[in-house]
Amino acid sequence: MHWPFPHLSDQVSLPLPQLRLGKLDKPDRTCKPAALKTFGSTLTRAFSGTLVTVLALGALAGCSSSDETPSSITVYSGRSEELIGPLLEKFTEETGIEVEVRYADSPDLALLLNEEGDKTPADVFISASPGAMGYLDGNKLLKELPESILDQVPARFSAPDGTWVGISGRIRTLVYNKNEVKTGELPQSVFDLTDAKYKGKVGIAPTNSSFVDFVTAMREIEGDARTQKWLDGMKANGVKTYADNTSIVQAINRGEVTFGLVNHYYNEIAKAADPNVVSENFIFPNRDVGALILVTAAAVMSASDEVDPSEQLIDFLLTKESQTFLADDEFEYPLAAGVKPPLNLTPLDEIEAPTAKLSSLGDELADTKLMIQKSGLEG
């Protein structure tokens, strides 16, 4: 038991059902001799006892720990609770497997998982960026997934070594001000944006992980020389930089810029919030690298001792119901075969999107970063 306030659990009986202390129900993985453990918990008790008296955290500590469930898994999620939470709740409803989730930015969670190593409480990692997955894969922290899972998704959306699988996709789009630009006059390639007529009119988020992933894909498809030339050209053309995709969509609606490079659903969310927004999505045609598909990926940690329920969860995320939910409620592209894309967005197989080897995005991120820095876009 890792219960931090053992002596309190019978004294304080404030039921706070939403509150779960993750490690309670987990079996002890450290396997210490019993005597050591007793001493350890005595220390813990002494320490936390003092703390509790001071803190009056009794209310927090008072939640019940007795409801034993068949099994329980821990998920670290780089997708926010707003997007993935409802699906995880549904999984628990259907299977009885408790899911406990830690939400944070994907790169931070990747660093945390790396720091925890084989002591990680996490069984499943859900990453918003392939880069973070690549980092963990490179450090040999991910477990290979079974064929039955990998087969459900086209091979181009999974790791070649089978350590992670794509759950849903976001497509890189050109978002533009529809009052200022007619559909016929839109640029047909992301490379057109270095033309003089777009001078000072385009917004990008150069430090955002989706932009970094996009540039890495561009390097793979178009080569380093052309990519560097494009980055330098964008800088020379007075491109305006923002912290993230949302800021770009807001800037377009304020009239600060006319075009922006974002992921498709940021504009869909803006439209849902206010149907009168002037921003509109455009997907670059002709297999342009500007229409890259980025995946949200899921993997099982190699340190997990709950492999079966973990794989069940990933399987569940790929069911028709889950994929439909991701499409209809989150505006994401479903990746498992046979589910329609959201709203009236073009189906995946009709978009001639480039198929960058997403798995290698992890290894090459550092070089991409250097190239972006070299162009002066980050400053």
Added chain:
Amino acid sequence: MATIEILRTNSDPPTPKRKWAKPSRAPRGLEIIGIVIAAMFAAPLVYLIARNFAAPNELLSAVTSSQVGAPLVRTLLLASSVMVACALLGTAMAWLTTRTDIYGRRALAVVAALPLVLPSFVAALAFVGTFSSGGLLEETFGIDTGVRVQGFWAAFTVLTLISYPYVYLPVAARLIGLPRSLEESASSLGRHPLAVFRTVVFPQITGAILAGSMLVFLYVVSEFGAVSLLQYDTLTRRIYASRLLDPNAAMAMSLVLAVVAITVVVVERIATKRRHVIESPGTQGAPKRVLLGHWRIASTCFGWGLVGLALFVPVAVVTHWAWLGLTGTRNVLGRGMDIGRLVQPTINTALLGVGAAVVAIIVVLPVAYLTARYRSRVGGFANALVVGGFALPGLVIALALVGASLRIPFLDHLYQTFPLLIFAYVVHFGAQAMRSAQVSVEAVPRHLRDAARSLGAGRVRRFRTVELPLMAPALAAGCGLVLLSVMKELPATLLLAPIGVDTLAIRIWSASSEGFYAQAGLASVMLVALAAALTWLLTIRHMERL
């Protein structure tokens, strides 16, 4: 605190000539406690170095190769200019709310502290959304500002507005504790209020101003949310950008920040050394208020205008977001809009904030005694380590604690539990409690302590009945600073909170990172309301003897 007066019963030093002079030796028991505390605060730093660098030259080459130069200069430039601005604004605000007849003084005293609770990214988003060309200001009033809220001036403005309370709270606490007699005699001799302030009050509050300014400086050095959104390329922004791509460079850059912090601490200690400190006289009547006369309106405009800009503008923007969500047409925005979902995060935020604030004060108080009452090397060393933790980005401290706690036997049982999370907060924000605690210890009159001892009061009783009541205002100010900082803390909370435990800051971050501004708005409004209630309960109520 029982050890404070240890070893002093038999061999009291001869009564010093000046009553504020420090005795030369600290009690040994207190020094041992100081060493333990120093070790606690040193743990993350030591772990950082040991884990990432096998040899010193590795560390050195990581620092030199990671192009620290230009971003470091920008960091220092931003931190010093924000510091100066906050020192001016915070001091003015503290004087207005404690010494004048400004309109709405009591309310202003509470709300003036609140901008500190705004997560910097919320404040930045609000300012971009309001003042940018085409923003809310233009939408609502048709005023086109024609500016792009970005770069140095944007970062300077936003950070100044949310961090002046670092100066305001300690200075206000000091002003309240200051004896009225001096000011009263000075003004009864016909001095102009401003002259009284300059010649009598100001020398007594410089310590508090310096303390607060140092906190501002260190906060800006470690700040990430606002500089990232406002595109000002500081060292923290570089640390975040390279954290996954080149972790060694990120760690090396973090250590540079720690060095900056420790330098600042040393400079500040030297600057405040051997000041003539007038001690608190204990209970006293209400202070004589300066009647502002025809300046009353202007001063009121300034005070409320500053709070308006720093607090009401961001709150108005987040309320606007919440309103858009409540009236929105799509269910995706409606989800999670119910306030019921915010109840548990609100409780957690309050308990964590109050818990960390109280623990922080208790932990730093022995060090405050060592540095403020005794001339102790241990104290100086512990003080530098405590304050240094404030300049490290929260993410770096969190990761260091993850690694350290999982590798130290027994401690791994505390991993991702409340005690470890509180510990992380204390390591990160202890500096904020520290300076207030030092100011409070300095303010206890020696003659009162001596009188209590000669009447036979034991150490504990002296501490409880004589010292603590006199230190209360400044300690409350320190508590308030830690409380507000913890309430908005993100990186350590995300990584170290017991799994499934939500705070309001997490809710705001989670919703706004996906563009669900309605939910972010509602949670932000809740955070500010909670901060107002707690700041009043924990801090202002104890500071103001109104």
